[in-house]
Amino acid sequence: MYQFFTHRFLQGVVTILIVSVVVFVFVHASGDPAALMVPVEDATPQAIQEMRERLGTDRPLYVQYFSFMGGFWRGDTIKSFRYEEPITDVVGRAIIRTMILAGGAMVIGIVLAVPLGTLAALTRGSILDVIVRIIAVFGQSMPSFWVAMLLMLYISVKLQWLPVSGIGVKHAILPIATLSFFQTALLLRLMRSEMLEVIHTDYVRTARSKGLREFVVVYRHALRNAAIPIVTMAGLQLSGLIQGAVVVEPIFAWPGLGFVLVNAIFLKDYPVVVGGALLAAVLVTVINLLVDLFYGYLDPRIRVS
Amino acid sequence: MTKWTVKLKVVLALVLALVVTVACGGSSAEPVVVEKEVVVEKEVIKEVPVEKQVVVEKEVVREVPKVEVVESEKVIEIEKEVVVEKEVVKEVMVVATPTAAPPPAEEKQFRTLRVSQLANPIQLSCWFITGVDELDVLNHVSEPMIRFNREGALDNIVAEAWDYESPTSYLFNIRKGVKFHDPAYGEITAEDVEASLKACYKPEGQTKGRVPPPLVNHELEIVDDYTVRVKMPAPGTAELPNVMSAFGFITSKKYLEETGSWPHTEQDGFGKAPFGAGAFTFEEWVQNERMVMEKFPDYWGPDPGVDRIEWRIIPDAFTRKSEFLTGGVDVLPFLLPEWQPEIAANPDVHIESVLSSRFVFVVLPVREAPYNDKRVRKALNYAVNKVEIAEQLFRGTGAIPLTGVTHPFLPEVDPDRVGYPYDPEKAKSLLDEARADGVDVGKITFMATNDRYTLDKETGEAVAGYWREIGLDVEYIPQSRSVLFPPGIGLELKVPWMIGNGNALLRASTPYFYWLEKRPEPRSRGDYYANGPDEWDDLIVKLSATTSGSEESVKLARQLDELYTEYAPWVFLVNYVDLYGVHNDVLWKPYPHEYRLFLDVKFRD
Numbered sequence: 001m002y003q004f005f006t007h008r009f010l011q012g013v014v015t016i017l018i019v020s021v022v023v024f025v026f027v028h029a030s031g032d033p034a035a036l037m038v039p040v041e042d043a044t045p046q047a048i049q050e051m052r053e054r055l056g057t058d059r060p061l062y063v064q065y066f067s068f069m070g071g072f073w074r075g076d077t078i079k080s081f082r083y084e085e086p087i088t089d090v091v092g093r094a095i096i097r098t099m100i101l102a103g104g105a106m107v108i109g110i111v112l113a114v115p116l117g118t119l120a121a122l123t124r125g126s127i128l129d130v131i132v133r134i135i136a137v138f139g140q141s142m143p144s145f146w147v148a149m150l151l152m153l154y155i156s157v158k159l160q161w162l163p164v165s166g167i168g169v170k171h172a173i174l175p176i177a178t179l180s181f182f183q184t185a186l187l188l189r190l191m192r193s194e195m196l197e198v199i200h201t202d203y204v205r206t207a208r209s210k211g212l213r214e215f216v217v218v219y220r221h222a223l224r225n226a227a228i229p230i231v232t233m234a235g236l237q238l239s240g241l242i243q244g245a246v247v248v249e250p251i252f253a254w255p256g257l258g259f260v261l262v263n264a265i266f267l268k269d270y271p272v273v274v275g276g277a278l279l280a281a282v283l284v285t286v287i288n289l290l291v292d293l294f295y296g297y298l299d300p301r302i303r304v305s
Numbered sequence: 306m307t308k309w310t311v312k313l314k315v316v317l318a319l320v321l322a323l324v325v326t327v328a329c330g331g332s333s334a335e336p337v338v339v340e341k342e343v344v345v346e347k348e349v350i351k352e353v354p355v356e357k358q359v360v361v362e363k364e365v366v367r368e369v370p371k372v373e374v375v376e377s378e379k380v381i382e383i384e385k386e387v388v389v390e391k392e393v394v395k396e397v398m399v400v401a402t403p404t405a406a407p408p409p410a411e412e413k414q415f416r417t418l419r420v421s422q423l424a425n426p427i428q429l430s431c432w433f434i435t436g437v438d439e440l441d442v443l444n445h446v447s448e449p450m451i452r453f454n455r456e457g458a459l460d461n462i463v464a465e466a467w468d469y470e471s472p473t474s475y476l477f478n479i480r481k482g483v484k485f486h487d488p489a490y491g492e493i494t495a496e497d498v499e500a501s502l503k504a505c506y507k508p509e510g511q512t513k514g515r516v517p518p519p520l521v522n523h524e525l526e527i528v529d530d531y532t533v534r535v536k537m538p539a540p541g542t543a544e545l546p547n548v549m550s551a552f553g554f555i556t557s558k559k560y561l562e563e564t565g566s567w568p569h570t571e572q573d574g575f576g577k578a579p580f581g582a583g584a585f586t587f588e589e590w591v592q593n594e595r596m597v598m599e600k601f602p603d604y605w606g607p608d609p610g611v612d613r614i615e616w617r618i619i620p621d622a623f624t625r626k627s628e629f630l631t632g633g634v635d636v637l638p639f640l641l642p643e644w645q646p647e648i649a650a651n652p653d654v655h656i657e658s659v660l661s662s663r664f665v666f667v668v669l670p671v672r673e674a675p676y677n678d679k680r681v682r683k684a685l686n687y688a689v690n691k692v693e694i695a696e697q698l699f700r701g702t703g704a705i706p707l708t709g710v711t712h713p714f715l716p717e718v719d720p721d722r723v724g725y726p727y728d729p730e731k732a733k734s735l736l737d738e739a740r741a742d743g744v745d746v747g748k749i750t751f752m753a754t755n756d757r758y759t760l761d762k763e764t765g766e767a768v769a770g771y772w773r774e775i776g777l778d779v780e781y782i783p784q785s786r787s788v789l790f791p792p793g794i795g796l797e798l799k800v801p802w803m804i805g806n807g808n809a810l811l812r813a814s815t816p817y818f819y820w821l822e823k824r825p826e827p828r829s830r831g832d833y834y835a836n837g838p839d840e841w842d843d844l845i846v847k848l849s850a851t852t853s854g855s856e857e858s859v860k861l862a863r864q865l866d867e868l869y870t871e872y873a874p875w876v877f878l879v880n881y882v883d884l885y886g887v888h889n890d891v892l893w894k895p896y897p898h899e900y901r902l903f904l905d906v907k908f909r910d
Contacts, residue, residue, distance in 0.1 A: 260593060263593070
């Protein structure tokens with residue numbers, strides 16, 4: 001287990017390093033923040049050069065990279081170009097809010113997918129099964145920004161049941177619903193297929209032949225086994241939800257990581273973009289590591305392989 | 306193994322539910338509004354204007370407008386309940402965040418105006434102005450000496466009176482009794498004005514670049530406690546009203562020093578918590594979410610019609626529109642022309658429009674071939690159907706055709722000027738003439754922004770299309786302003802490119818100063834791009850020294866307008882009409898200078 005953990009940990013470190021290089025290079029290739037920060041009327045070459053010196057973007061790229069990374073991992077105060085606040089403050093606030101959306105979507109996804117997927121599998125070919133499959137296909141094929149706009153248009157604008165945007169419990173419902181749409185569809189399909197596989201296994205047949213009630217057969221024998229991949233997938237999908245939040249948050253003006261990163265990208269606020277992406281990468285890597293470890297714990301074949 | 310799975314599932318669900326609950330609640334510092342249903346297992350203190358005091362235990366008596374004050378000996382948790390009366394009598398209970406602090410002494414009934422903002426400002430100081438987002442907010446907290454009104458005339462604000470003494474000198478009388486938001490800082494005096502203006506144009510700031518050099522290097526002489534003289538080292542002071550109106554905000558010298566913002570930028574605390582003597586006090590800035598200001602009761606000027614302004618930061622256009630249609634914001638700036646049918650169909654809202662100070666045009670590099678041939682420049686103008694752009698692209702309400710250099714709302718504009726009406730045949734004939742004389746028109750590369758102005762990319766596409774219609778080979782390159790503007794304004798481009806001119810530039814001389822006047826050091830855009838005859842520069846200097854709207858100003862501006870229109874250093878496109886969505890219960894008219902000022906806004910009773 002120790003070897004398994006070390007292996008996965010090192011993989012995570014390498015992943016974060018690669019992410020840091022890729023993000024840093026691509027962000028710097030996207031344009032000159034100094035040119036954007038100098039007012040249009042004042043954008044003379046000299047003024048832009050002065051701004052570059054102030055921001056430190058006049059130095060060679062590799063110097064900027066090592067300087068940034070050194071400061072970032074040491075925990076130095078690296079300030080946003082734009083907000084002149086430490087990026088840990090800017091990104092830290094945002095990442096908590098993103099986790100609220102991602103966590104909420106995850107809970108809804110599991111709560112809906114497990115019973116509905118189970119029922120669909122048990123009543124295969126029924127109307128319920130067809131409906132569940134249709135929902136699953138729609139949920140996985142509709143882009144989240146479109147779902148977000150539809151929900152906003154009908155739930156907020158037409159019906160006026162929920163607020164359009166902002167921060168608060170009511171305000172979180174629509175972004176969570178948007179994010180959970182894909183999540184639910186994915187888990188629904190997985191749950192249904194896993195359950196279909198499990199209910200035809202010998203041990204379930206044996207349980208039935210013992211005369212156990214159908215509920216007990218399904219709950220104790222089938223569901224518990226079918227749910228193992230769901231737990232794994234749900235953990236892995238948490239990182240997907242964080243990515244999804246990048247699209248959904250700006251639409252609902254929910255100032256999470258996605259909102260902050262999108263703004264920072266438009267403003268070419270390199271420290272926030274790179275810092276945010278790095279923190280997100282760390283978060284995703286840690287989640288994946290935990291899921292791997294958990295799965296390795298559950299299934300010895302994985303840690304052996 | 307299955308036990309572990311189930312346990313983990315349960316724990317995960319609980320943890321996530323807990324995170325959602327705590328974080329959602331915790332992230333919202335403001336009170337949460339609920340509708341009537343409150344399970345009261347706690348003791349509740351109700352506050353309404355007090356007529357009598359009745360002691361009640363373990364129950365809440367809801368008699369509005371009667372008043373009860375409940376006193377408790379065993380305070381476990383206190384909730385504050387406030388009854389708010391609006392036009393339609395409706396009870397709303399505001400459940401405060403549980404706290405052991407005593408409730409406020411008085412109930413306050415706020416009338417809050419909510420306005421949408423495009424972006425989270427970087428900071429709110431006059432020395433770091435990058436766009437109107439900052440200025441919209443700052444204008445309400447810290448006021449300028451003078452300010453352009455809706456008619457384009459100057460109102461005295463902190464200045465009680467001012468006098469144009471000479472081409473290099475202005476005298477300002479400061480209004481007496483203008484109190485700062487905190488009594489500890491007293492009233493505005495000449496020392497505050499001096500420190501504020503110097504701070505606004507400080508070398509490490511960004512604003513200095515927007516201000517003509519003579520004004521950046523001004524000297525301020527304190528004549529007495531309430532009189533200052535602004536002296537410039539050289540003429541060229543015509544922009545002073547613009548500068549004073551747009552970029553010079555007066556605050557307390559003491560506050561600037563205390564916040565580390567002046568004389569050296571140590572912490573720049575002002576930018577996060579602006580302060581002044583304006584109609585509103587700055588209360589709160591939740592990054593990426595909102596900025597809140599409240600009415601200043603001791604404001605020197607007319608009482609604002611609202612108690613509080615909340616600037617809501619909503620970057621997404623669809624979301625802004627949805628918030629407006631559902632009442633989440635009362636005023637919606639930057640209304641896109643294509644939204645008009647939807648807005649017009651809603652009986653609760655209406656559209657306010659104003660002819661903007663901003664126009665867009667194509668800069669032609671007159672020193673470069675083939676643009677050094679006036680016939681080519683005129684042909685490019687005749688080829689573009691400005692009326693069609695205004696009617697189709699801007700839906701007939703978002704813009705009007707631009708017919709010359711002088712902004713159409715200024716008194717100096719000639720109402721009969723026609724500019725370059727759409728005439729493709731004339732354009733072709735002019736090109737043929739030029740070609741016959743050996744001019745190689747060749748391929749035209751044309752650049753425009755895709756992220757700066759309303760429908761800028763589309764306007765550029767239209768222009769390129771019209772040019773192709775007259776047989777020109779056009780390569781159109783739309784790109785980000787961060788890519789286009791640096792070489793454009795840095796005097797490096799040798800191809801036509803599109804840009805706008807606006808933002809409180811409410812004097813006839815302004816576009817000449819920024820775009821057409823030839824100045825060698827530092828080299829001006831007029832010298833690099835327009836390269837007009839030298840003698841016209843004298844006219845520009847004379848125009849700069851006139852009083853706006855005076856007979857001489859009108860005469861000179863019209864003369865220059867005619868000369869430069871005929872000279873065609875630009876392709877004149879459109880002047881924007883700024884559109885705002887406004888809720889019907891809000892009485893407000895927009896300003897032409899693109900700033901959102903809500904000093905005289907009213908709610909309809």
